[in-house]
Amino acid sequence: MRGADIKLGVASYSFRKFPRAQAISMTKELGTPYLNVKDVHLPLDSTPEQIDAAVKEFHDAGIILVGCGTVTFNKDDDADIRQKFEYAKRAGFPLIVSAPTHAVLPRLEKFVKEYDIKIAIHDHGPEDKNFPTPQSVLEAVKDMDPRMGLCMDIGHAARTGADLVASIQQAGPRLLDMHAKDLADPHNSDWKAARDSQVDVGEGKLPIRQIFAELVRIKYNGCVNLEYEIHPDDPLPGMKKSFAYMRGVLGQLKTSAA
Numbered sequence: 001m002r003g004a005d006i007k008l009g010v011a012s013y014s015f016r017k018f019p020r021a022q023a024i025s026m027t028k029e030l031g032t033p034y035l036n037v038k039d040v041h042l043p044l045d046s047t048p049e050q051i052d053a054a055v056k057e058f059h060d061a062g063i064i065l066v067g068c069g070t071v072t073f074n075k076d077d078d079a080d081i082r083q084k085f086e087y088a089k090r091a092g093f094p095l096i097v098s099a100p101t102h103a104v105l106p107r108l109e110k111f112v113k114e115y116d117i118k119i120a121i122h123d124h125g126p127e128d129k130n131f132p133t134p135q136s137v138l139e140a141v142k143d144m145d146p147r148m149g150l151c152m153d154i155g156h157a158a159r160t161g162a163d164l165v166a167s168i169q170q171a172g173p174r175l176l177d178m179h180a181k182d183l184a185d186p187h188n189s190d191w192k193a194a195r196d197s198q199v200d201v202g203e204g205k206l207p208i209r210q211i212f213a214e215l216v217r218i219k220y221n222g223c224v225n226l227e228y229e230i231h232p233d234d235p236l237p238g239m240k241k242s243f244a245y246m247r248g249v250l251g252q253l254k255t256s257a258a
Helices: 020-029 048-060 078-091 105-115 134-141 154-159 164-174 191-195 208-217 236-257
Strands: 006-011 034-037 064-073 095-100 118-122 148-153 175-180 223-226
Touching: 006 208, 006 236, 020 034, 020 048, 020 236, 034 223, 048 078, 064 078, 064 118, 064 223, 078 095, 078 105, 095 105, 095 175, 105 118, 105 148, 118 134, 118 175, 134 148, 134 164, 148 154, 148 164, 154 164, 154 175, 154 191, 164 175, 164 208, 208 236, 223 236
Parallel strands: 006 034, 006 223, 034 064, 064 095, 095 118, 118 148, 148 175, 175 223
Antiparallel strands: none
């Protein structure tokens, strides 16, 4: 679960074709307790009672809920934002991975301060009109509350041409969460082809070892959550290979630092 002091977890979007009970079982099979919950496994419109029941399922299985998302914030409206923060508060999520618009950020910051729940803005690559790159997120939040930060998706960031290691360094304490994946063709000029080149972590061209080394160097204390978007009907074999590779890298880094 930990290697070189980095927590490896799962973005439950990886299990989007499966009900919550199976998502929990597969997370445990991967040997990690850390889970970021997508709303397919706990709908945003759940009642308090439904949230409580779901949280009990997670906790009874030994799952540690590290956040939720990605949650869209496209309405500059108190009621819409409060409902989502109440959902996160009820479930005990310390962090919301989010896809906001620029216009909603000042209002989001107000709720971050009120609820003490972090907002990690997800970079979504060339097709994202709001926050395509880690740098676009960092520029937007640089003067905001420190709990307003970045969820860096290394696959999407690579497709924009961003230097992944330098982006981590630039983010520093604003890096609140990370989505891990690997791409065989990250720099294809056709962003769709690049996106669709996802492979098991370690089989692509992203600098995974260098990424983890930089996370260790900056003493990153968030999670690196595997977001496995391929083979949705049978994700576990590839996810196991991805975890084995990431654990191997972290083990090597820990050994070299000893």
